[in-house]
Amino acid sequence: MTTDDVIKGYTFAEPALDLGALLVDGEPRPEAQVRIPLRMLNRHGLVAGATGTGKTKTLQLMAEQLSAAGVPVFLADIKGDLSGMAQPGEPSERLRARTAALGQDRTPQACPTEFYALGGVGDGIPLRATMTAFGPTLLAKVLGLNETQESSLGLIFHYADTQGLPLLDLKDLRSVIQYLIDNPEALKGVGGLSKQTAGVILRALVNLSAEGADRFFGEPEFDTADLMRLTPDGRGVVSILELPALQDRPQLFSTFLMWLLADLFSHLPEVGDPDRPKLVLFLDEAHLLFTDASKAFLRSVTQTVRLIRSKGVGVFFVTQTPKDVPADVLAQLGARVQHALRAFTPQDAKALKATVSTFPNSGYDLEEVLTQLGIGEAVVTVLSDQGVPTPVAWTRMRAPQSRMAPADPAVVQGVVAASPLLPKYGEAIDRQSAYEILAAKVAPAEDPAQPVDRAQPVEAQPSVLESVLGSQVFKSFARSAASSLGREISRSIFGTARRRR
Ligand SMILES: Nc1ncnc2c1ncn2[C@@H]1O[C@H](COP(=O)(O)OP(=O)(O)OP(=O)(O)O)[C@@H](O)[C@H]1O
Ligand SMILES: [Mg+2]
Incomplete structure (x- = not known):
């Protein structure tokens, strides 16, 4: 694999997100930018890697560029470190040197954000479902x-x-x-x-x-259409589900995310393959979705992920190893951003081999490369604007322009207090x-x-x-x-339902 192959493989006629620059012998090649076409984001993706290797920053990087391109984003903030997207990043000399070498002109900038909290636990618009x-x-x-x-x-x-x-x-x-x-x-x-x-x-x-x-x-039930909003100047709203208070109840939130997917799936119109997605969801700690899941549940996830593509919704799973995601789902993910893996134990080694086997052929000895990647580096392959896999590229990722740490609590509270959704969802109601x-x-x-x-x-x-x-x-x-009296509610493949609006 030469630098030219990478340049050719990642040059697209259409708008794309910039992920980073190719690394050759540890040196960034700013002329070889690694990108992912907006058009291909509804073909889904995986961001994987051991803890502390840069998964969440990769997610943040993609989310803020999507927002800037007018695509709304939904993400689950498990550790509270994505709330920083509401604030501009802090300028730092070290970071400036790193990003300049990648060809990134990093301008600290905040994203338009909306904060949510499951059932109103924590700072955020309360999310409820019946x-x-x-x-x-x-x-x-x-x-x-x-x-x-x-x-x-x-x-x-x-x-x-x-x-x-x-x-x-x-x-x-x-x-x-x-x-x-x-x-x-x-x-x-x-x-x-x-x-x-x-x-x-x-x-x-x-x-x-x-x-x-x-x-x-309970009610008022969240209308998933509220996730599809744009700001008056055309940027996509970044909807951040704050979950730190629910960390001990992973099943509830991961399952809630599947409800979101299922609800979106059942109610969005078919759009085929649009120029750019209508919405992209990032499911962090995705393994929580799949552990101990029933066969019926896995079937539904697989089917939903496959079919939601034509509704213009992209789903990115973020997790430690590809093994956390069922093979049937993995097979449908077009983009791969694989951060470093560890190889300490025999089990690690097995996971590493399995990960390597899921990549297309490349000039790399991936078993070696995957353990050598630095923080904020990844092995990337995506689908080109023609839908074919791009060359596998050892990439140093760009840095997010928003803050790479939790936001100030006062900022989050300010966003929530000013939200147009607060009057709609703020108070719980208990109806007959x-x-x-x-x-x-x-x-x-x-x-x-x-x-x-x-x-x-x-x-x-x-x-x-x-x-x-x-x-x-x-x-x-x-x-x-206005419920349909005595008539059976029709359920989606996921068993979810929604009253007519
Ligand atoms: N693209 C990047 N540019 C600059 N620094 C980065 C980048 N990615 C990661 N880092 C640095 O690495 C740290 C850890 O990254 P991050 O929080 O994304 O890891 P993670 O894989 O999500 O870890 P965990 O599994 O623990 O959540 C960041 O706080 C940041 O300092
Ligand atoms: Mg993380």
């Missing part, structure tokens, strides 16, 4: 259910969907399960729900609320839903003077559906939420 929207597949993953329990959960959701019992928050789901335990005949004809399985699910839900999920499930409907049904406090009740023959017990449809609370819910 149980109904979240769906049984993702919830089973969060709860760590086995396949049998997962299918029972599917049955419970199906029951609630068909019976018009809105599942907005955790207590709605719990009350439906309790109702089904007390009234096993309700599920006759659609398969049964064993008391034992129902008990397991109930206990798992109790644990989940103990971990703070109560604040996440399954919990209230079932509570009203079980309670003996029905108005005895109600003519409908008296007209009914004693032996004809009203079905749940009938009593639910007749209940005042449901009528008022149906009005306020």
Whole structure:
């Protein structure tokens, strides 16, 4: 592989993100810029490498250039170090020398940002989703259910969907399960729900609320269209999900990210292969998505990643080794930015070999190169604007222009306070839903003077559906939420759903 091959391989007719410059014998070659065409970002990618090797900075570098190019970005900030994107980077002599040698004219600059927090834990616009929207597949993953329990959960959701019992928050789901335990005949004809399985699910839900999920499930539900915003001057908004408070609950946030993907997937129009993506998501600590995932969940991730491309959404997985990502997903990732790997243990060595085997042929001895890469260096290959893999290039990455450290808390708070989304999502609301409907049904406090009740023959017990449809609370819910009364909610391949807007 010569410098000329790299220059030729990375010269595109269309706009591209600048990643860095080729390194030859430890010297940067600014004439050989390594880039990724905007058009190819919906072909997804992987940023991998051992801890401290530069993955997050690579993500930041790509995100800020996307924003500048008018592409909105969503990213999960696990360690809190991406919040710095809201502030210009600090000028430093050392950094200036490094970037100048790469041909980068680094001008410290902040990005237009929006901060989010799951359920409002921490500084950020509260992100919430209803149980109904979240769906049984993702919830089973969060709860760590086995396949049998997962299918029972599917049955419970199906029951609630068909019976018009809105599942907005955790207590709605719990009350439906309790109702089904007390009234096993309700599920006759659609398969049964064993008391034992129902008990397991109930206990798992109790644990989940103990971990703070109560604040996440509910309304107002986040409209993923709010992630697609541009500033008046045409820059893409960088939406940063702040997660430090939820680090001990990785399942919830990673699963939330999949909900985002699924929701975007189900509701964005087909755009084929646009000039540039509509949105790019960076999923940091992506291994959390896949550990202990059920086959159904993995199938859904694979399918969503494959299909969301034609909606113009790009997904970048950021993780320590490619092995963290299932082979079927890995096979669909067009871009590779592989930072250094360690080779201390036999297990490391195996992971290294596996990583090398996922790269196209190159002039490098990758097993060696991958352990020699410096911090902020990576082995890169992407898809050219023609869709063919570019030459593998040992690259020294550019430095982000925004701050490479956490933002000042006051800056984050200022962004949140000024956000146009605060009035929309700031306050939680608790509307009439399954919990209230079932509570009203079980309670003996029905108005005895109600003519409908008296007209009914004693032996004809009203079905749940009938009593639910007749209940005042449901009528008022149906009005306020414009929910499709008694009709089954159609679920995406991910089992997620959304009420009509
Ligand atoms: N492109 C770059 N330009 C300049 N410095 C960099 C670059 N990439 C990384 N660094 C330096 O390396 C440090 C670690 O980088 P980073 O936080 O991106 O690592 P990481 O791979 O995300 O680590 P972890 O797995 O622990 O999250 C940064 O704080 C910065 O000082
Ligand atoms: Mg990191």
